[in-house]
Amino acid sequence: MTGSPILEVRGLKVSVAAQPETHIVRGVDLQVNAGEVHALMGPNGSGKSTLASTIAGSPAYKVDEGTILYKGEDITKWRPDERARAGMFLSFQYPTPIPGVTMVNLLRSALQARRGAEVPAREFIAEMRSTLAQLKMDESFARRYVNDGFSGGEKKRAEILQMGMLKPDLAILDETDSGLDVDALRTVAEGVNELKRPDMGILIITHYERILDYIKPDFVHVLVSGRIVRSGDFELAKQIERTGYDPILQELGITRTEEAVAP
Ligand SMILES: Nc1ncnc2c1ncn2[C@@H]1O[C@H](COP(=O)(O)OP(=O)(O)OP(=O)(O)O)[C@@H](O)[C@H]1O
Ligand SMILES: [Mg+2]
Numbered sequence: 095m096t097g098s099p100i101l102e103v104r105g106l107k108v109s110v111a112a113q114p115e116t117h118i119v120r121g122v123d124l125q126v127n128a129g130e131v132h133a134l135m136g137p138n139g140s141g142k143s144t145l146a147s148t149i150a151g152s153p154a155y156k157v158d159e160g161t162i163l164y165k166g167e168d169i170t171k172w173r174p175d176e177r178a179r180a181g182m183f184l185s186f187q188y189p190t191p192i193p194g195v196t197m198v199n200l201l202r203s204a205l206q207a208r209r210g211a212e213v214p215a216r217e218f219i220a221e222m223r224s225t226l227a228q229l230k231m232d233e234s235f236a237r238r239y240v241n242d243g244f245s246g247g248e249k250k251r252a253e254i255l256q257m258g259m260l261k262p263d264l265a266i267l268d269e270t271d272s273g274l275d276v277d278a279l280r281t282v283a284e285g286v287n288e289l290k291r292p293d294m295g296i297l298i299i300t301h302y303e304r305i306l307d308y309i310k311p312d313f314v315h316v317l318v319s320g321r322i323v324r325s326g327d328f329e330l331a332k333q334i335e336r337t338g339y340d341p342i343l344q345e346l347g348i349t350r351t352e353e354a355v356a357p
Contacts, residue, residue: 097128100295136317183262247278254285283308
């Protein structure tokens with residue numbers, strides 16, 4: 095059964111704000127409905143992170159054409175904080191350390207921003223404890239500085255913990271799955287499965303089919319040179335795992351360049 099649309103990307107073309115001539119996303123249509131998990135794959139440099147950042151409202155990118163609808167509303171011109179408050183969540187491929195700010199501080203201000211109101215300390219702590227327990231995470235983790243000296247797996251935990259607290263209606267997870275061990279991948283996957291609700295949509299960006307073994311995607315899309323060139327089900331991800339992107343690139347008549355190399 096298909097739920098109501100959470101994200102509708104229509105004819106989206108995006109360039110780097112500081113370099114108007116760089117067209118990175120070149121006409122993307124994508125619809126994520128409530129209850130659906132979509133996986134976005136594609137060679138390095140194909141525009142996956144750019145698409146994710148643009149959906150989240152990053153000022154680094156300029157929408158040249160097209161619209162982004164969130165729960166039926168045109169949010170193309172909304173500020174990133176307005177989108178976050180409305181329930182959009184983006185986890186970054188390369189999270190930045192914030193020494194001096196603990197996970198607790200971060201979670202509290204993020205939750206307050208999301209709710210647009212002060213969250214009483216007692217209520218916040220209760221909520222944090224229950225989320226940590228739900229995700230089988232230790233409380234000491236929340237006292238650490240954000241991403242400061244975090245291992246790859248701990249960064250993943252931090253991201254899932256934020257998602258658990260914020261309860262987004264749209265989660266976009268840009269995965270750094272290179273260098274993550276199988277347990278870290280499972281952490282993301284189990285966390286996402288634990289936090290998934292029938293009224294939310296999930297877009298997961300990944301290079302490897304492995305993580306999708308745990309989080310079963312309903313749809314898989316392949317982005318090449320800023321366009322979705324293939325859409326299918328889980329089988330498409332398995333095919334890419336077997337053959338890489340070469341057969342798709344060949345069919346499209348695209349020569350493999352430095353920027354379009356499959357991992
Ligand atoms: N702020 C920016 N300034 C200049 N070029 C940019 C900027 N952001 C992205 N690009 C360029 O746009 C292209 C797409 O980058 P993007 O990070 O979206 O790719 P990706 O599909 O996420 O790649 P990967 O699989 O390596 O994560 C790359 O050539 C990149 O250098
Ligand atoms: Mg990327």
